[in-house]
Amino acid sequence: MLADAWLVAAKDLKVEWRARIIINQVAPFTLLIVVLFGLALDADPETLRNTAPGLFWVAVLLITLLAVQRGAAIETSDGAQERILLSDLDPAAVFLGKALALLVQLLALEVLLGVAIVVLFDVSVGDPLLMVVSALAASVGIAAAGTIYGVLAVGLGVRETLLPILLLPVLAPVLISATRTFGDAFDRVDADGWAWLGMLAMFGVIYMVSGLLAYGVLLEET
Amino acid sequence: MNPANHPAIQLVDAVSLLGRFPALAGLSLTVQPGEVVLIQGPNGAGKTTALRLCAGLLRLESGHGLVLGHNLANDRRSVRRRVGLLGHATGLYEDLTVAENVEFWAKASHADVKTVPSALSHLGLPARLHDLQVRRLSAGQRRRTALATLLVRRPELWLLDEPHAALDQEGRDIVDQLVADAADAGATVLLASHELERVAGISRRVVTIAGGRLVGDTGADTAKPTGQRDQDQARNAR
Numbered sequence: 001m002l003a004d005a006w007l008v009a010a011k012d013l014k015v016e017w018r019a020r021i022i023i024n025q026v027a028p029f030t031l032l033i034v035v036l037f038g039l040a041l042d043a044d045p046e047t048l049r050n051t052a053p054g055l056f057w058v059a060v061l062l063i064t065l066l067a068v069q070r071g072a073a074i075e076t077s078d079g080a081q082e083r084i085l086l087s088d089l090d091p092a093a094v095f096l097g098k099a100l101a102l103l104v105q106l107l108a109l110e111v112l113l114g115v116a117i118v119v120l121f122d123v124s125v126g127d128p129l130l131m132v133v134s135a136l137a138a139s140v141g142i143a144a145a146g147t148i149y150g151v152l153a154v155g156l157g158v159r160e161t162l163l164p165i166l167l168l169p170v171l172a173p174v175l176i177s178a179t180r181t182f183g184d185a186f187d188r189v190d191a192d193g194w195a196w197l198g199m200l201a202m203f204g205v206i207y208m209v210s211g212l213l214a215y216g217v218l219l220e221e222t
Numbered sequence: 223m224n225p226a227n228h229p230a231i232q233l234v235d236a237v238s239l240l241g242r243f244p245a246l247a248g249l250s251l252t253v254q255p256g257e258v259v260l261i262q263g264p265n266g267a268g269k270t271t272a273l274r275l276c277a278g279l280l281r282l283e284s285g286h287g288l289v290l291g292h293n294l295a296n297d298r299r300s301v302r303r304r305v306g307l308l309g310h311a312t313g314l315y316e317d318l319t320v321a322e323n324v325e326f327w328a329k330a331s332h333a334d335v336k337t338v339p340s341a342l343s344h345l346g347l348p349a350r351l352h353d354l355q356v357r358r359l360s361a362g363q364r365r366r367t368a369l370a371t372l373l374v375r376r377p378e379l380w381l382l383d384e385p386h387a388a389l390d391q392e393g394r395d396i397v398d399q400l401v402a403d404a405a406d407a408g409a410t411v412l413l414a415s416h417e418l419e420r421v422a423g424i425s426r427r428v429v430t431i432a433g434g435r436l437v438g439d440t441g442a443d444t445a446k447p448t449g450q451r452d453q454d455q456a457r458n459a460r
Contacts, residue, residue: 086302
């Protein structure tokens with residue numbers, strides 16, 4: 001199964017590298033979000049620093065929507081998703097591969113977003129380890145949920161408009177937990193970031209297991 | 223389950239819905255292993271739906287269906303792993319090259335990737351095209367690439383929906399040869415086409431469907447699997 005998952009992940013990443021959609025369109029959008037938040041809250045730099053954790057993860061959710069839509073479009077543009085059904089690939093392996101590819105893209109964008117926020121908002125990172133580990137845990141959950149809802153929205157045929165309504169509420173627990181861990185890592189909130197990290201890990205496991213179990217059924221119905 | 227003991231396709235009063243519309247409204251059709259069968263009928267007759275049902279992509283709402291010995295009611299996944307479907311869409315990734323696409327689908331079918339160059343060559347795709355992204359190909363070249371993805375898989379049942387569409391004369395000849403080779407190798411071929419004269423050269427049995435039902439079946443009694451036909455001819459020659 002892992003070999004099949006890697007096959008799918010490598011294919012998605014190669015397609016993305018060739019198309020340059022993430023690099024040429026989503027990455028600039030990521031920077032634009034940070035700049036717009038900065039312009040909107042510029043009157044009070046301290047407010048910017050206090051809200052930086054929440055702004056970071058709201059921005060991550062927005063770019064997740066674009067990345068998920070892009071991932072779904074790759075499979076539906078010329079019937080490739082149907083060919084996957086006709087292949088020998090285990091649906092769980094397909095899920096794992098697509099989630100892994102989405103995770104890699106999200107982590108790359110989060111690095112860009114993190115650097116932009118630290119530089120532009122003048123945020124100091126008190127606990128880099130907590131920040132990195134929580135970003136990884138949150139991204140696993142986001143990638144898993146995004147992959148599930150990406151294929152679900154394709155089946156409903158209205159992914160551009162319905163995907164945010166379906167996906168964002170599901171990711172709200174991740175947003176809350178990740179904002180707390182980043183708040184602690186940035187020394188901005190009085191919260192036990194490592195305890196919230198446990199919540200993030202739990203959501204990550206739940207979404208991953210749900211995807212491994214449900215992806216085949218969802219693929220059948222699309 | 224040994225497919226040799228069963229018809230390749232056996233549909234009895236098969237009903238399949240597209241939304242609420244019964245695209246197949248009681249289709250009964252039996253195809254023996256090694257047969258090459260043409261499905262014809264007017265637009266909307268249910269040809270594509272029949273092929274997709276036989277591929278295990280659509281749910282059998284009522285009736286009975288066996289494909290390669292697997293029940294369409296509860297074992298569509300086993301069916302899908304043994305058939306090759308060329309539909310209206312090619313299933314190719316536009317940003318990957320021709321060779322990368324065929325290699326991906328070969329690996330996804332756990333087929334031998336070493337056969338990829340020969341499959342591409344067989345489909346008349348020269349080496350200079352192998353490293354070209356699919357988005358830069360013509361419609362006919364895409365169609366040939368899609369057929370190459372099926373060829374490396376070597377399915378037991380070929381389901382071809384308008385296989386000659388978008389192809390030039392050379393491409394059409396290649397498709398005809400591909401169908402003949404598949405049948406000679408013992409595979410079953412079910413193809414939908416409007417090009418009756420052309421397909422008549424490779425299929426001795428023509429079934430006609432309209433309104434999702436079988437309304438005609440010519441050559442069923444005389445048509446034999448190609449391999450069996452060859453054996454008969456050899457016997458007669460002796």
